[in-house]
Structure formats: C-alpha cells, structure tokens
Amino acid sequence: MLHSDRFHAEKRLQAQALLAPGELWVIAARESKERPEPALKLLADVNVTWDSLFLLSRDDAAAIVGRFDADAVPDGWRVRPYDADLVGVLNEELNTFQPQRVLVNISETDPLCDGLTVGLYRRLQGWFAPHDLHSAEHLLGQLRSVKTPAEQQALREAVDVAEAHLEALRHALRTGWTAPDVVKFMHEQCAAVEGEPSWGWNSCPNVHIGPQARPSHALSADTQPLAPGMLLHIDYGVRLPHGYCSDIQRTYYLPRHGEGIPSEVQQAFGACWQAIEEGANTLRPGVPGWQVDAAARAKLVSLGYPEYQHALGHGLGRATHDGGTLLGPRWPRYGAAVEGQVRVGEVYTLELGSFVEGYGFVGLEEDVVVQENGLTWLSQRQNEVRLLAPR
Missing domain, CATH: 3.90.230.10 (Creatinase/methionine aminopeptidase superfamily)
Structure with missing residues (x-):
C-alpha cells in the first residue's frame, strides 16, 4: 500500500504548478484535530494546536506554526516556529514572498473549499492588511478533483x-x-x-x-x-x-x-x-x-x-x-x-x-x-x- 507522504508531496507540487506568478495561497488552521482544515489534509499530514499558516507560492512553501508543532511539519516546507506572536514572523515571510494576490479557503458553494471559520477569517484580514483576501476556490477545487x-x-x-x-x-x-x-x-x-x-x-x-x-x-x-x-x-x-x-x-x-x-x-x-x-x-x-x-x-x-x-x-x-x-x-x-x-x-x-x-x-x-x-x-x-x- 502506498505511503501517505507521497500523496502530500505530489499534491504540494501540483498546487504550486496551479498558482499564478504573484499568487500566495494561505492555509490557516488551529486545533486542527478537532476542527480539521480540508485543504491541509491534502498537503501535509500534520495536526496543529496554535494558530498556524501554511504559505504556498509557485516557488516556495513556508509553515508558520507554534514551536511545539514545528517537529510535526513534513519535509518540503520551510518551517518558521513562533512563541509569543506569529505576526512578526508573518511580516518577514510577506517581505520574502511579495504577494500580489492572497488566496484563502472561503467558498459559498463548495464546503471542501470553505475551510476557514469566520473568526479565523477575521484574524487573517487583520494580519494580512493591507492585502485583500480572495477565494482560493478556483485553485483548490481543481487540486482536489x-x-x-x-x-x-x-x-x-x-x-x-x-x-x-x-x-x-x-x-x-x-x-x-x-x-x-x-x-x-x-x-x-x-x-x-x-x-x-x-x-x-x-x-x-x-x-x-x-x-x-x-x-x-x-x-x-x-x-x-x-x-x-x-x-x-x-x-x-x-x-x-x-x-x-x-x-x-x-x-x-x-x-x-x-x-x-x-x-x-x-x-x-x-x-x-x-x-x-x-x-x-x-x-x-x-x-x-x-x-x-x-x-x-x-x-x-x-x-x-x-x-x-x-x-x-x-x-x-x-x-x-x-x-x-x-x-x-x-x-x-x-x-x-x-x-x-x-x-x-x-x-x-x-x-x-x-x-x-x-x-x-x-x-x-x-x-x-x-x-x-x-x-x-x-x-x-x-x-x-x-x-x-x-x-
């Protein structure tokens, strides 16, 4: 039987190929064992406890996670652990990625592309300001199917x-x-x-x-x-x-x-x-x-x-x-x-x-x-x- 690590690596590379230049896909999760994020299951076999952001562009992949979750992040992600606050680390990563368009998992039609809670979405709006947040449904729907x-x-x-x-x-x-x-x-x-x-x-x-x-x-x-x-x-x-x-x-x-x-x-x-x-x-x-x-x-x-x-x-x-x-x-x-x-x-x-x-x-x-x-x-x-x- 095939090992799950192979699926996650293939899906991460597939997602990166689907992203346009300048697009940054953000997968946000917390307490993911109790409130799973459907997209995260596709790309990384990991459960997180603290607020976590998985950032993906055509050429890079970074995971901002609580320090105690860092060892669980699989290969293929550049791991950025934090202690008191993730915002400082996020700002460093935004300077690296220089996104022109930020995609998040919200959808009015497809539940598997609608992984954000309202509360976490509002936090993202604050963290990513002044960037507008756009739906990743066009990307995630194709990635899943x-x-x-x-x-x-x-x-x-x-x-x-x-x-x-x-x-x-x-x-x-x-x-x-x-x-x-x-x-x-x-x-x-x-x-x-x-x-x-x-x-x-x-x-x-x-x-x-x-x-x-x-x-x-x-x-x-x-x-x-x-x-x-x-x-x-x-x-x-x-x-x-x-x-x-x-x-x-x-x-x-x-x-x-x-x-x-x-x-x-x-x-x-x-x-x-x-x-x-x-x-x-x-x-x-x-x-x-x-x-x-x-x-x-x-x-x-x-x-x-x-x-x-x-x-x-x-x-x-x-x-x-x-x-x-x-x-x-x-x-x-x-x-x-x-x-x-x-x-x-x-x-x-x-x-x-x-x-x-x-x-x-x-x-x-x-x-x-x-x-x-x-x-x-x-x-x-x-x-x-x-x-x-x-x-």
Missing part, C-alpha cells in the same frame, strides 16, 4: 478492496439475514484491513432488502429478513489507511426455488445499466458536468423509468464527495458545481437506480477515472443482476 498518479493508484486499491468485501458478502449471505446483519459483516471486513467505511461507521454501508426498503444515507434498522423473491441492494465503500476511499453499489437477487431472475428485475437492471453507459460515453474532458447527467437521465426516462432524484456522479478521493465538478442536473441545490468542465485525471462515481414493484431497489454505482479520450473503469462493472444461492 484532479488526481495525481499516486492518488489514482490509491483509489484503485480502495475499489479493489471494496469489491473483495462485496464478493465475500455474496458468498456469506444467508436466507433470513437482515440489513443489520449485512452491516455487521461489512464492518468486520473493514476492520480486518484496518480501514473504515467510506462515509463513517454510523452511516455506511446502506443496505436495502425487499420491496419495502427505501434508499437512505443512514444505517438501516430494518429487520425485514432476506427471503426468496427479494432484491438486496448495497451502497458501500472502504477508506484505507492511506486515506483514499471507494464508493460502489451492487444489486443481488435471491431466487425462489426453480426460478431465474424475473423479467421486471432484468428490465429495470438493463435500463439502469444503459443509462450509466450513456453517461459514461458522454464523460469526456471539456464537457460540463450537467451534460453528462442529462445524457444518463434522458436515457433512463426514454426506457420508461422515472428520473432519479440526485446527481449522476460526484468526485471521489480522500472524501467520498470530494468536491469539484458535479455530474448533476441544473437544480438550484447544486448551484455552479454542475457548470464546471470535466478534466483529465478526475475520478467520479456514476450512480443511479430504480424501484421494481414487489421486489425492491435496483441500484448501480461504478467508479471511473477520466482519460484524454474517455474513461477507465476502476471498478469491475456489474453487467448483470447477481444471483444469491439460497442457504
């Missing part, structure tokens, strides 16, 4: 592990299992690899058994036992110790004695598969996110199924929803996130589903990385409903 080679490899590892866990589940499932039984099994799989569920122990995986279950982002307490004639749908991912995670959905069917897969289930699965295929064929560099969603949405509706009430896909990385361009409809709730253009190196989910009356929910989700001429599937695509053997 475009994955380096090491990040892509880490994401593939997380996908491979999740698929192995799902295959183990398929062979372990028994008639009579409930959603909590499935959750328990998957949590044991996570613990065995020293990982954690991608969106938390209290939220992941999402398991839906039978015709009464409804998709949710919470752990299901439904005690409906799995029985012949039911669909089982699971939305699952694992975050590995290096910090990168996966997010995939799979659909299974437990047949009645002597039965195959019902035609209604086959048709719904086929429609979902074709809609994802349409989205995948549209996912190309330079295409705005909303157009990718529109292609998949139109295909599903043309096949006689209702629109899904969410985005087709989101960025995937250290966070399950990793910011950047969203593959979603032009709904007010998504704002400008769907207007961004797809870039080479971005990693997305492609996900949608539909209910099948009397059987349950068919849901598919795959993870892909954008290439110059299309995409590469990180997950082993589910091409058919997977049968469970009655036990």
Whole structure:
C-alpha cells in the first residue's frame, strides 16, 4: 500500500504548478484535530494546536506554526516556529514572498473549499492588511478533483478492496439475514484491513432488502429478513489507511426455488445499466458536468423509468464527495458545481437506480477515472443482476 507522504508531496507540487506568478495561497488552521482544515489534509499530514499558516507560492512553501508543532511539519516546507506572536514572523515571510494576490479557503458553494471559520477569517484580514483576501476556490477545487498518479493508484486499491468485501458478502449471505446483519459483516471486513467505511461507521454501508426498503444515507434498522423473491441492494465503500476511499453499489437477487431472475428485475437492471453507459460515453474532458447527467437521465426516462432524484456522479478521493465538478442536473441545490468542465485525471462515481414493484431497489454505482479520450473503469462493472444461492 502506498505511503501517505507521497500523496502530500505530489499534491504540494501540483498546487504550486496551479498558482499564478504573484499568487500566495494561505492555509490557516488551529486545533486542527478537532476542527480539521480540508485543504491541509491534502498537503501535509500534520495536526496543529496554535494558530498556524501554511504559505504556498509557485516557488516556495513556508509553515508558520507554534514551536511545539514545528517537529510535526513534513519535509518540503520551510518551517518558521513562533512563541509569543506569529505576526512578526508573518511580516518577514510577506517581505520574502511579495504577494500580489492572497488566496484563502472561503467558498459559498463548495464546503471542501470553505475551510476557514469566520473568526479565523477575521484574524487573517487583520494580519494580512493591507492585502485583500480572495477565494482560493478556483485553485483548490481543481487540486482536489484532479488526481495525481499516486492518488489514482490509491483509489484503485480502495475499489479493489471494496469489491473483495462485496464478493465475500455474496458468498456469506444467508436466507433470513437482515440489513443489520449485512452491516455487521461489512464492518468486520473493514476492520480486518484496518480501514473504515467510506462515509463513517454510523452511516455506511446502506443496505436495502425487499420491496419495502427505501434508499437512505443512514444505517438501516430494518429487520425485514432476506427471503426468496427479494432484491438486496448495497451502497458501500472502504477508506484505507492511506486515506483514499471507494464508493460502489451492487444489486443481488435471491431466487425462489426453480426460478431465474424475473423479467421486471432484468428490465429495470438493463435500463439502469444503459443509462450509466450513456453517461459514461458522454464523460469526456471539456464537457460540463450537467451534460453528462442529462445524457444518463434522458436515457433512463426514454426506457420508461422515472428520473432519479440526485446527481449522476460526484468526485471521489480522500472524501467520498470530494468536491469539484458535479455530474448533476441544473437544480438550484447544486448551484455552479454542475457548470464546471470535466478534466483529465478526475475520478467520479456514476450512480443511479430504480424501484421494481414487489421486489425492491435496483441500484448501480461504478467508479471511473477520466482519460484524454474517455474513461477507465476502476471498478469491475456489474453487467448483470447477481444471483444469491439460497442457504
């Protein structure tokens, strides 16, 4: 498994290449274990206690931190420890950097680019006066979404592990299992690899058994036992110790004695598969996110199924929803996130589903990385409903 230091060094160099001449990016943090700064996790595996400033330009990187945090700052940063007050050290650094434009992590639209609290923002305004503070969203959004080679490899590892866990589940499932039984099994799989569920122990995986279950982002307490004639749908991912995670959905069917897969289930699965295929064929560099969603949405509706009430896909990385361009409809709730253009190196989910009356929910989700001429599937695509053997 890749070591996290490699990711941080790659991301720091990637950020510096994205900065324009004269720009200074300021990442401010304090008590970061309790109030993490999302951008700091990308660039340095360090928790700080006192007020701290990480300063990055095209050619230089400096960390102004409390003296007792100094030894924790990784290689690649010029460490400037302070005792009583950081302002004197900051003024020295500003004389060195001579910034023309100061960028800070504020955003009205992307929570992962909005790392500053109001209080710390006000302190920065005083420390950096007379410089105006500008949003770093244009830089940070691209930095988060475009994955380096090491990040892509880490994401593939997380996908491979999740698929192995799902295959183990398929062979372990028994008639009579409930959603909590499935959750328990998957949590044991996570613990065995020293990982954690991608969106938390209290939220992941999402398991839906039978015709009464409804998709949710919470752990299901439904005690409906799995029985012949039911669909089982699971939305699952694992975050590995290096910090990168996966997010995939799979659909299974437990047949009645002597039965195959019902035609209604086959048709719904086929429609979902074709809609994802349409989205995948549209996912190309330079295409705005909303157009990718529109292609998949139109295909599903043309096949006689209702629109899904969410985005087709989101960025995937250290966070399950990793910011950047969203593959979603032009709904007010998504704002400008769907207007961004797809870039080479971005990693997305492609996900949608539909209910099948009397059987349950068919849901598919795959993870892909954008290439110059299309995409590469990180997950082993589910091409058919997977049968469970009655036990």
